[in-house]
Amino acid sequence: MISRIRPSVLAALTFVMLLPGLVFIERAENRRVQEHVRAVVLSELGTLRAKLEGILAGDLALLRGLVAFVSVHPDITLEEFVGIAREIKQGGAHIRNVGLARNNVISHIFPLAGNEAALGLDYGKIPSQRDAVDRIMETGRMVVAGPVSLVQGGTAIIGRAPIFVAYDMAHHKAGDxxxxxxxxxxxxxxxxTVGLLNPDLPFTLALRGKDGQSANSGIFFGEPKVFDNNPVTLTVSLPEGSWVLAAQPKPELIASGTSIWIVRLLGGAVIGLLTLLVFRITHDSWLLREAATHDPLTGLPNRVLLQDRLEHLVAIAGRNQARFAVLALDLDNFKPINDTYGHQAGDQALQIIADRIKSCLRSADTVARVGGxxxxxxxxxxxxxxxAGNVASKIIDSVARPLVGESNGYGVSVSIGIAIFPExxxxxxxxxxxxxxxxxxxKLAGKNRFGYATPQPRPQFCTEARAEKSAVAGNVVDLPKR
Incomplete structure (x- = not known):
């Protein structure tokens, strides 16, 4: 069955069958590359998170000393405050100032220079900061707010801790x-300092979770689109709440870790070579089969293929009680074309006649060249x-048309005999x-006609007609007497 498929079709089928394998391998390699890239991003992102959490925790821890002092000394003096605040600011690299807000109104601030605008600020009257202050009073715990725009200029992340007056042992009074x-x-x-602004990072960053509300608040750093396409994420823990740190690998990181193009090139080359190999093998086999079963001049089936098709048709027609016809065709007066115009003209004439015969048939019918x-x-x-007679008439009319080509204007005719299966x-x-x-x-009846097989054919017809054909060819013989 495979040998009957044209090489180009079989090669195309081979390509189509192998292509899904390449797609599968490419997708598997793509997943491997993505996992590798995400692992690289996750490792570097973990380092950034650790630095961010470490700096924040260190700076916020400094605030606890001030809270402890004020809870015991609620009437803290300015001198006491400045001494403690100076140590706090010197201990933190990014602390802009230190403040106290008695009853949520800023009453102390250090350094004062450059922060005068913040003195007397009532947090309860600032919408952007009111929610964070309310959370401090509700939870009694430190809250990280922001980033927020400061009235004295700039943007800051503000750590705020509630202060409760220590328990009054003398008066047995709970702290207010x-x-x-x-x-x-x-x-x-x-x-x-953390490195989030480093342009050489192999990924794009973003932070979400303003005021420590990671699930409900917006993006306050980086590009919002980072969160749109399955980013690598880590949670940044805060004293109360958290942020979400997200990263998307840059194209150059993906390119540095990918072998997709190698897979495509190698896979494409393998598929191409296999397809070419299949085409070459099947094409050679097809050429051998064509040479063994087809006439090289006209491309028509030869006697070998005709016999195969006839036997197949006899078996099918016998089972189905169907009828079919066999037409024997012999060209009249063809030999003079070769003698007058040469064998090239004769070959061309045979090709034209073969095409004319095929044009009179259905696609399921067969015409074979079985002799000169x-x-x-x-x-x-x-x-x-x-x-069958109607088809024979069409063939006779078609063959009788003048030939075009090197034998231009010369005409031939054809004699046809018809046998019917199963009669x-x-x-x-x-x-x-x-x-x-x-x-x-x-032929003996005058040529250029057709006739049906008779119940009792005379075998001498064959001898007489062949003798006449030989005479036309120049080999004159005596016709046998009837």
């Missing part, structure tokens, strides 16, 4: 809410014997022989 202590941490400086100027036509699935034979050899007898009878 005093206010809060705060340290604004310079946001651009913090991000620069002899053809056999097989007509399957006949409704009546007259159908004239139930085997391929018998049908061809009866059609042959009928064809020679047509």
């Amino acid at each position: 809410y005093w206010g809060l202590a705060s340290i604004p941490i310079d946001a651009p400086g913090l991000f620069e 100027d002899e053809f056999i036509v097989v007509l399957g699935d006949l409704a009546s014997n007259e159908d 004239d034979g139930d085997a391929s050899e018998a049908l061809v022989k009866r059609a042959d007898f009928a064809m020679y009878a047509s």
Whole structure:
């Protein structure tokens, strides 16, 4: 069955069958590369997170000393405050100032220079900071807010801790809410120190979770689109709440870790070579089969393929009680073309005549060249014997048209004999022989005509017609007497 498929079709089928394998391998390699890239990003992102959490935790821890002092000394003096605040600011690289807000109104600030605008600021009257202050009072715990724009200029992440007056042992009185202590941490400086602003990072960053509300608040650093396409994410822990640090690998990182193009090139080369190999093998096999089963001049089936098709048709028609016809064709007066115009003109004439015969047939019918100027036509699935005669008439009319080419203007005719299955034979050899007898009878009857096989053909028709054909060819013989 495979040998009957044209090489180009089989090669195309090979390509189509192998292509999904390449797609599967490419997708698997793509997943491997993506996992590798995400692992690289996750490792470097973990380092950035650790630095960010470490700096924030260190700066915020400094604030706890001030909270402890004020809770015991609620009437803290300015001198005491400045001494503690100076140590806090010197201990933190990015702390912009240190403040106390008694009853949530800023009452102390260090350094004062450059922060005068913040004195007297009532947090309860600032919408952008009111929510964070309310959370401090509700939870009694330190809250990280921001980044926020400061009234004195700049952007900061503000750590605020509630202050409760220590338990009064003398009067057995529980500590009341005093206010809060705060340290604004310079946001651009913090991000620069951590490395978030490094342009050489192999990924794009973004931070989400303003005021420590990672699930509900917006993006406050980086490009929002980072969160749109399955980023690598890590949670940055805060004293109360968290941020989400996200990263998307840059194209150059993906390119540095990818072998997709190698897979495509190698896979494409393998598929191409296999496809070419299949085409070459099948093409050679197809050429051998064509040479063994087809006439090289006209491209028509030869006697070998005709016999195969006839036997197949006899078996099918016998099972289905169907009818078919075998037509034996022999060209009249063809030899003079070779003698007058040369063998090249004769070959061209045979190709033209072969095409004319094929044009008179259905696609399911067969025409084979079985000799120099002899053809056999097989007509399957006949409704009546007259159908075979109609086809024979069409062939006679078509062949009789003047030839065009090197033998331009010369005309030939054809004599045809018809044998019908199963009346004239139930085997391929018998049908061809009866059609042959009928064809020679047509020649002796005047040529350029067709005739049906007779119940009792005269074998001498064949001898007489062949003798006449030889005489036309220049080999004159005496015709036998009847």
